Amino acid sequence: MDVLENAVTEKNALVEAEAFPxxxxxxxxxxxxxxxxxxxxxxxxxxxxxxxxxxxxxxxxxxxxxxxxxxxxxxxxxxxxxxxxxxxxxxxxxxxxxxxxxxxxxxxxxxxxxxxxxxxxxxxxxxxxxxxxxxxxxxxxxxxxxxxxxxxxxxxxxxxxxxxxxxxxxxxxxxxxxxxxxxxxxxxxxxxxxxxxxxxxxxxxxxxxxxxxxxxxxxxxxxxxxxxxxxxVSDAGSYIKGSIYEFIGSSEKVVVVVDCENSDPYKLCATLKNLDYQYTQKIASIILFDDVHSASAWRILDSFTHIPVEHMMTERVKQNKSLVDVMLIARTCQEHYKNNVDSFILVSSDSDYWGLISSLPEARFLVMIERENCGPDLKNALVNAGIFYCYIDDFYSGNAEDIKIGALFKEMYHYIDQAVRLNIYEMFTEALRATRIEMSSSEQKQFVDKYLKTMQMSIADNGDVTLEIKRK
Structure with a gap:
């Protein structure tokens, strides 16, 4: 069990157990x-x-x-x-x-x-x-x-x-x-x-x-x-939230920097939704350091939070080498020295960012990680340095359904746009040409209204989609 997280948790559990048989x-x-x-x-x-x-x-x-x-x-x-x-x-x-x-x-x-x-x-x-x-x-x-x-x-x-x-x-x-x-x-x-x-x-x-x-x-x-x-069905405890509020409350200017390659957009969205607006309104911005291979849900995060979101999309010089970490470190330093940001909430489970934290001794950091994706080395380093960290897994995620559905619809519409293109007027004109049938403009309009505009979609058990033109 992690020292920083569980010392207070165990203490609270003992108090509750004594108070409630x-x-x-x-x-x-x-x-x-x-x-x-x-x-x-x-x-x-x-x-x-x-x-x-x-x-x-x-x-x-x-x-x-x-x-x-x-x-x-x-x-x-x-x-x-x-x-x-x-x-x-x-x-x-x-x-x-x-x-x-x-x-x-x-x-x-x-x-x-x-x-x-x-x-x-x-x-x-x-x-x-x-x-x-x-x-x-x-x-x-x-x-x-x-x-x-x-x-x-x-x-x-x-x-x-x-x-x-x-x-x-x-x-x-x-x-x-x-x-x-x-x-x-x-x-x-x-x-x-x-x-x-x-x-x-x-x-x-x-x-x-x-x-x-x-x-x-x-x-x-x-x-x-x-x-x-x-x-x-559960949310982070009062100790976790209180520590975050204390961190934000004692800061002059707070920015959230997110390593999108090593974080989950749905868990982060759930975390932000479960923090008190009284405190999160003090956060100046969320900067997303994204890569073309990161989850597309990051593109719509700004629709689910009141905090201004900035997207920093990085390109790869080599297909197997991401530049997200380099961009994140450079921008964090810029925010600190140029824009006078004194406090950062770093969202990443990557231990490589310990170098960034240790190189900015005057900046304050709070780190949000994922339980399964963060090794003991980073957590031990954070504890020894007195830097608070918490798991975004622990926040109530039941209310992240909206962003999941939004991301699904975004991708499905993208798929439809790429896979399907059908214009009923072009189709009808081609059918008239191929059959050498002549119709007046009035007849064509009646045909389109009666048959083509009433087409229905049918979905088979295997998921195949067909369009059916009703003849009656």
Whole structure:
């Protein structure tokens, strides 16, 4: 374990372990709350839980999803299903002996949820449903039909099928299935998150929705899988961030210099997004030292940060020799001596830059590296020199999806531009010439509008793309 990073981390872990007998705060520390807040909203966790600053789900997520009709429908269906399951005996007796409907039992079924569903155009109460279990079946049908509408709320890296299954009652379209689910629910009520019904094998794991790291870990285990991408559900601790803020705050002028060949654009983007704007606004610029062989995502980094970005593209004299390191060293010296930059955040895992750091004794450096790509020599040198370093792997990367998608689209559009060029008017003119068919300008326009402008793209299972001209 690295001395500089882990001395404080271990100390904090011991303090937390003493303060909290359960080990959740140690095992799952530095987690995010994005996923659990969304799941909590959808399964119907009461709003007061979101309002409580000591509970995991965040009120800002609640407010965002409550404005989304698709999410709102799922939430209120789950609330009513749980209410029926929890009060089945009392509701069933009143329906059977007092001929009341569930819309007449506010003490058992939340009327505001019924009203909200009606306002959103959803009704599960059928005249043909004479049994309470049939209401649950109708709710299960609606949840099954509509839960996929919420897939957009969750990131691509999260297995949607695992989340989706939490909302689907096993064999829930039959009365026998609803009874079996109710029996499990009654027997293990306290094991359900905030006592809201979900489809899982209940066990005493504490608060399933404690934070993202715990929830996703257990979710994957429930499905016989293992979750390993913890940077997607955790963020750098307060010590790491505090050290960065202290470095920036005590500087006159800060510049970030990035060795694009030895850094990951997505991890850096995640790091920048998770730092407080109050401090990052003091950073004068980010200078990217790029090479033609570096990831194309570096070209669009400036779209995802408020900090001015300067691209320094280097050309290769020899194909196997990059000049990025030379350019970075020269520009850093220029920034220090000419532009009065006193502090640099160096983003690179290359030990060659130790020469740069040691040759500018009056400049201050903070180094951001990648855990797997940086050897012990550089880290030991930094520790011995009292220079703080941190891992960009440790910052929450779940919010880097935008830049990944942006980079993918940029490359795909580039590929399309190179691979595809089709002009329907040129194609039609060539077809007329080859067939020696004569058409008036009016006939040509009608033909183009009817057949060519309605062409459709078809994609085969192997990915091949064909264009189909409809003849009818």
């Amino acid at each position: 359960t080990d959740d705060r140690v095992t799952y520390r530095d987690s995010t709350y994005e996923i659990v807040s969304k799941v909590a909203y959808l399964i119907g966790v009461p709003k007061r839980i979101f309002d409580n600053e000591h509970e995991a789900p965040k009120i800002e997520i609640y407010e965002k999803l409550d404005a989304d009709k698709t999410a709102r429908i799922i939430r209120h269906l789950c609330i009513i299903r749980t209410a029926i399951e929890r009060n089945f005996k009392h509701i069933n007796e009143r329906m059977k002996f007092s001929y009341l409907s569930i819309s007449s039992m506010p003490e058992y079924v939340p009327q505001d949820s019924l009203q909200q569903l009606n306002a959103d155009g959803i009704s599960f109460i059928k005249k043909s449903s004479t049994k309470l279990s049939q209401h649950i079946v109708e709710i299960n049908k609606l949840l099954s039909d509509r839960i996929n509408n919420c897939k957009k709320l969750f990131p691509l890296w999260l297995n949607w099928l695992y989340v989706k299954n939490l909302f689907l009652m096993p064999d829930g379209l039959k009365e026998e299935g609803t009874k079996a689910a109710a029996d499990i629910y009654y027997a293990h009520l306290l094991f359900y998150p905030y006592q809201m019904y979900i489809n899982w094998e209940p066990e005493d794991v504490g608060n399933l929705l404690y934070n993202d790291k715990k929830f996703v870990t257990l979710l994957y285990q429930m499905n016989g899988d293992y979750f390993t991408e913890y940077s997607k």
